[in-house]
Amino acid sequence: MIIKPKGTIDLLSDDAKKWKYVNRIIDELMEKYNYNYIRTPLFESTDLFKRTVGESTDIVSKETYDFLDRGERPMTLRPEGTAGVVRSFIENKMYGDPSLPIKVYYNGTMYRYERPQSGRDREFTQFGVEVLGTTDEMVDAEIISIPVNLCKLLGLKGLKVKINSLGDQESKDKYKEVLYNYFKDKIEGLCPDCKARLEKNPLRILDCKVDKDSDILKNAPKMLDYLNEASLIRFNKVQDYLNSLEIDFEVDSNIVRGLDYYDHTVFELEANVKGFGSNNVLCGGGRYSKLIEELGGPSMSAMGFAIGLGRLVMALNLEEVDMKYKKDVDLFIIYNTEVEKQYAAKLINDLRLNGFVVEMDYLNRNIKGQFKQADRLNTKYYLILSNDDLINNEIKLKNSKTKKEEIVNLDYLLYFLEENIENEDLENEENLY
RNA sequence: GCGAUUAUGGUGAAGUGGUUAACACGCUAGGUUGUGGUCCUAGUAUGCGUGGGUUCGAUCCCCACUAAUCGCCCCA
Numbered sequence: 001m002i003i004k005p006k007g008t009i010d011l012l013s014d015d016a017k018k019w020k021y022v023n024r025i026i027d028e029l030m031e032k033y034n035y036n037y038i039r040t041p042l043f044e045s046t047d048l049f050k051r052t053v054g055e056s057t058d059i060v061s062k063e064t065y066d067f068l069d070r071g072e073r074p075m076t077l078r079p080e081g082t083a084g085v086v087r088s089f090i091e092n093k094m095y096g097d098p099s100l101p102i103k104v105y106y107n108g109t110m111y112r113y114e115r116p117q118s119g120r121d122r123e124f125t126q127f128g129v130e131v132l133g134t135t136d137e138m139v140d141a142e143i144i145s146i147p148v149n150l151c152k153l154l155g156l157k158g159l160k161v162k163i164n165s166l167g168d169q170e171s172k173d174k175y176k177e178v179l180y181n182y183f184k185d186k187i188e189g190l191c192p193d194c195k196a197r198l199e200k201n202p203l204r205i206l207d208c209k210v211d212k213d214s215d216i217l218k219n220a221p222k223m224l225d226y227l228n229e230a231s232l233i234r235f236n237k238v239q240d241y242l243n244s245l246e247i248d249f250e251v252d253s254n255i256v257r258g259l260d261y262y263d264h265t266v267f268e269l270e271a272n273v274k275g276f277g278s279n280n281v282l283c284g285g286g287r288y289s290k291l292i293e294e295l296g297g298p299s300m301s302a303m304g305f306a307i308g309l310g311r312l313v314m315a316l317n318l319e320e321v322d323m324k325y326k327k328d329v330d331l332f333i334i335y336n337t338e339v340e341k342q343y344a345a346k347l348i349n350d351l352r353l354n355g356f357v358v359e360m361d362y363l364n365r366n367i368k369g370q371f372k373q374a375d376r377l378n379t380k381y382y383l384i385l386s387n388d389d390l391i392n393n394e395i396k397l398k399n400s401k402t403k404k405e406e407i408v409n410l411d412y413l414l415y416f417l418e419e420n421i422e423n424e425d426l427e428n429e430e431n432l433y
Numbered sequence: 434g435c436g437a438u439u440a441u442g443g444u445g446a447a448g449u450g451g452u453u454a455a456c457a458c459g460c461u462a463g464g465u466u467g468u469g470g471u472c473c474u475a476g477u478a479u480g481c482g483u484g485g486g487u488u489c490g491a492u493c494c495c496c497a498c499u500a501a502u503c504g505c506c507c508c509a
Contacts, residue, residue: 003500053509063507080509110509115434117503193506209505258508278504306509334468369461371469384468398468405468 007114007122009310017325018313023107025153026127030105033146035129038104040084046074052083052291053259065111077111081128081306082288083295089132090297100133107309118277119311128285128306132292135301137234140265140287141241147269147283147307148247155321156312158272159282161247163238164255166223166263167231169290175226176202186216203256212254222253231264238265261294262286265303271315282315283307326357328378330421333360333385334370340385347383354414356421375400380421 004010011019030037046066065077078084085104089095094102107127116122129146131139144161151159166172180202187195191210198205211217227235242249249267257266266286273280285305293299316323331351333344344360351358359377361370374382384396395413398405399420408416 006500049509063509082509112508114507115505116501117505120508196506204507261509279508281508284508367468369469373469375470382469396468400470403470 005122007116007120009121009123014325015313018316018323019309021323021325022154022309022313022316026105026107026150029146029150029153030129033103033142035103035105038085038088038106039108040081040088040106041078042109043075043077044084044087046076048083048087048295049076049079051295052086052261063112063114065113079112080110081106081108081126082130082291082304085130085304086132086292086295086297086302089130089302090292090295095133095292095298095300101136101139102132103129104132105129117279119279119308119314121310125309126306127309128304130302130304132302133300135289137237138241139303140238141245141247143285143303143305144242144249144265144267145245145247147305150307151269151282151312154312154316154323156271156316156319158319160270160272161249161267162252162255162270163242163249163265163267164223164251164253165227165231165235165238165265166256166286167227167235168263171227171231172263175221175223178221178226179203179205182221183216189214189216201258204258206254206256217254224251224253234264257284257286261288261291263289267305269307271311273315273318275318276315279311282311328357328380329359330356330379331358331381331383331417332370332374332377332379333358333383334367334374335360335385336367337387339387340390343390344385347385351417354417356417381417 027037046064049064064079067075069075085106089102105128107125109123109125111123113122114120129143131143144163148159148161167175180198183190183194183198183202183205187198190205191208194205194208194211197208205211206217206220208217224232224235239249239251255266255268264287267284268281269283271280271282283305285303287301287303289301292302313323333348335341335344348358348360359374359379361373363369363373365373371382379400382398382400384398386396389396389407393410394407395410396405396407397416406416
């Protein structure tokens with residue numbers, strides 16, 4: 001038997017319906033925000049990701065799916081969405097669009113060659129947005145509001161929004177130096193991983209899980225104290241806008257994103273959900289002011305975020321949020337003879353074109369089996385064909401809940417169904433998806 | 434890359450060094466029910482992840498492999 005590759009999933013049955021529902025909410029929300037859907041390639045030149053990731057190089061070589069195409073060109077399955085969007089922004093000269101900023105959203109699969117664990121697969125889906133071509137603080141706030149509002153619409157509670165500012169290049173460099181010097185002589189008190197991080201990426205010591213309660217970390221110099229004036233003013237403005245948007249947030253100076261290209265605002269959304277694995281960060285994002293230029297575009301700033309749909313749906317499931325999807329079928333046509341089956345074929349087509357969800361048996365089950373199957377599918381009405389009725393231009397309907405049977409004249413069938421089924425749907429609209 | 438745990442039928446699972454591998458659900462057939470849902474009867478793993486080893490004998494002990502789950506690292 002051939003089995004699926006490690007770290008991949010088959011999205012099936014009810015889970016698939018839940019994802020469809022979440023995706024629909026995403027699309028609707030992005031319409032309101034007036035962000036455009038963008039789809040970039042699933043694979044890009046390896047160079048693109050090498051450059052965006054920057055200094056922390058070993059990430060790329062170790063954790064991406066790399067391959068040579070038949071022309072021996074190095075290619076990489078995208079590990080994230082930002083790089084492709086920025087590449088597209090430059091390649092399509094969107095920076096010249098008079099209606100800047102460019103506001104786009106993507107929703108697609110990403111690939112990282114990692115050891116799978118709870119909330120982490122090798123193939124996973126991210127919904128994300130990017131706003132390119134403005135430094136306006138309102139955009140920072142607006143972008144943070146998107147995942148917050150998405151969760152609100154979905155009914156997910158227990159979220160924590162954490163924000164921080166890394167400041168501009170000047171502030172960032174200065175802070176890194178201060179931090180390095182601070183940790184240098186205290187490194188013996190930290191965990192082995194942190195020792196390695198000191199040289200590689202001292203910022204990440206700040207969100208170490210092992211040492212998070214140690215005094216060394218608690219007394220470490222804070223990024224916010226090293227922001228220069230312009231950066232600080234900017235950060236305060238972002239917070240003002242967040243308050244206007246009525247978003248609860250917490251400034252956490254330990255929020256550091258892993259990559260070099262971020263500056264100014266960075267943020268994360270944490271799920272405080274019981275039963276969640278150790279990977280409880282639902283979404284993260286931030287501003288990046290140098291990346292567009294580094295990839296050969298003009299000097300423009302942008303900001304974005306991405307949210308993992310797998311983790312989002314996991315959180316929704318744990319919180320027992322009702323992801324509204326259609327759980328039943330309207331009608332199941334029950335037949336006995338071949339003549340009746342022929343008629344069923346005609347009828348099923350008519351009914352479907354008139355907007356009903358209709359099923360019939362395809363396994364030559366006997367009547368009993370057909371009823372069973374209809375029940376499995378949560379049928380609202382059984383439509384029981386019999387030659388005698390058909391000759392009289394009539395059809396027998398049985399309500400699966402009330403057990404009430406009615407003989408309906410065929411000419412009035414649609415009218416009857418609209419009365420009885422569509423009204424029911426209107427009463428509980430959550431049944432729609 | 435490192436570590437822990439697990440691996441029995443369509444599903445959830447119990448179990449033992451030795452003739453027929455519990456139980457439940459599901460499924461199939463038949464009976465009852467005015468045509469299903471209730472109820473009754475029967476059937477439903479020659480097999481316990483794969484390959485070796487120990488043993489008179491292994492699903493149960495040992496080793497390797499594979500896979501799953503969770504954690505570390507990393508987290509774009």
